[in-house]
Amino acid sequence: MSIESYRDIYIRIPEGFVIPSKIEIAKGLASKDLKEKKSNLNFLIFSILLDPSSDQLLMNVITNIVSIQHKNSDLRKLVFIYWEIINKRKHDGSLIDEFILICNCLRKDLLHPNEFVVSSTLKLIGRIAIPEIIDSLIVPILETN
Numbered sequence: 001m002s003i004e005s006y007r008d009i010y011i012r013i014p015e016g017f018v019i020p021s022k023i024e025i026a027k028g029l030a031s032k033d034l035k036e037k038k039s040n041l042n043f044l045i046f047s048i049l050l051d052p053s054s055d056q057l058l059m060n061v062i063t064n065i066v067s068i069q070h071k072n073s074d075l076r077k078l079v080f081i082y083w084e085i086i087n088k089r090k091h092d093g094s095l096i097d098e099f100i101l102i103c104n105c106l107r108k109d110l111l112h113p114n115e116f117v118v119s120s121t122l123k124l125i126g127r128i129a130i131p132e133i134i135d136s137l138i139v140p141i142l143e144t145n
Helices: 022-029 034-050 058-064 066-071 073-085 099-110 115-128 131-136 138-142
Strands: none
Touching: 022 034, 022 058, 034 058, 034 066, 034 073, 058 066, 058 099, 066 073, 073 115, 099 115, 099 131, 099 138, 115 131, 131 138
16 A cells, blocks of 8 residues: 555534535635635535545646735645645556646745745645655755755
8 A cells, every 4th residue: 555545634524514516616716815715725625535536626726726825824724735635646546747737836835935835845745755746846855955
């Protein structure tokens, strides 16, 4: 078994909590309102945790959230949780193509002047622990001194 299968994350879901449909979540992610984006990313994380085989709306998150995640630390934390829980491999075992974009985002965070952002990114990379991702990020990791 791979290291990936042993990752646990515990998030308390309130009783009576109703998760919107994926279409509603996608609309919320595309919204201009930062609070709505955070709320819908939270809904998406809950839906993935409840059903890991469901649609993960990866391209919606990349196009609508990644470019503005630097504006809010809570949004950045949610994005990091999202990166950690999504399926990173295709059915044949190869890395999903969109992870090139995610690696680029992680590379930028590794070179960020804020030490907290760098350390959070290093922590995330350690949790992901996929050799293909780590190999592409070795140079920025070594430059974080």
